[in-house]
Amino acid sequence: MEQIVFIETGVGIDVHGQNVTKASVRAVENAIFKNSMPGIRNILPDQSLDNMKVNVKLAIPCEKETLDEEEIKRIIPYGTVTVEVMDGGMATTSGIYLEDKEDKNDLMYIVNASVEVGY
Secondary structure (H helix, E strand, C coil), X not given: CCCEEEEEEEEEEECCCCCHHHHHHHHHHHHHCCCCCCCHHHHCXXXXXXXXXXXXXXXXXXXXXXXXXXXXXXXCCCCEEEEEEEECCEEEECCXXXXXXXXXXXXXXXXXXXEEEEC
């Protein structure tokens, strides 16, 4: 990315089911769904949303290999999206094991996201 023009952060949690993709989707949604960038087109090359670059950074506590990156990319409506995964986040007790919620154990997964937008 040549120029970052916007960064937003978010947190996502999967309380039951221990699904890092679900927690990551929630983190990205938390980061971007409360924002609007009305002037972004004016600063992109050729004033085209196709020229926007989005880098999603995810701090995931465990099972990083199970992340469905395509699911993350589908959340971003424009531009070229890359996903970067790193250690971080948290796995902590939810306090209860619920078999009907597909729990494997009593952990909840917490993921942190940073969404960088630029060109």
